[in-house]
Amino acid sequence: MIVRTWTGRVPIRHAAAFARHLQATGAAECATVPGCLGSRTVRTEIDGWVEFRFISRWQSWEAIGLFAGPDIGKAVLYPGDEAYELRASATVEHEEIET
Template identity: 30%
Template structure:
């Protein structure tokens, strides 16, 4: 059964566009090259003067998520560049079975 992995991050509103560019140039290709990756949706909005980003990735199963995220697959994966943008680092992500 396909699995959806959901991550959330937030930036200062001043970094909203720059972080979007970083995600397009670095994160999306990284996800896309992982065997078992199906697709993704990157969502963004500005709320309370902060940039919010929600990433929903779709994977064939939990085993292929481990190939991307490691054995502790519920732990969020971050890039070194995130230190310059993100206001906080949520420790975990959520996983859901996709039934429709």
């Protein structure tokens, strides 16, 4: 299994709305991709900002490519992200989980 983690932060005033936006975009799209084993969002308040870590689980590198495109290390961002003053990481982290 492979875990893919993206990080971004928004001002605290946008946190609730951005959480809904993230579920309606990234989480919803992941759920439609064959080989996606689910996703979770972790959030932390830091000095007036809320940092979001979107963590998705995948069966294979090929499945990640179906979601992310040919450059799997690049973050997938969505129209409307800018409305939340999102400061997004342009890249993601991948980690393989040993079973």
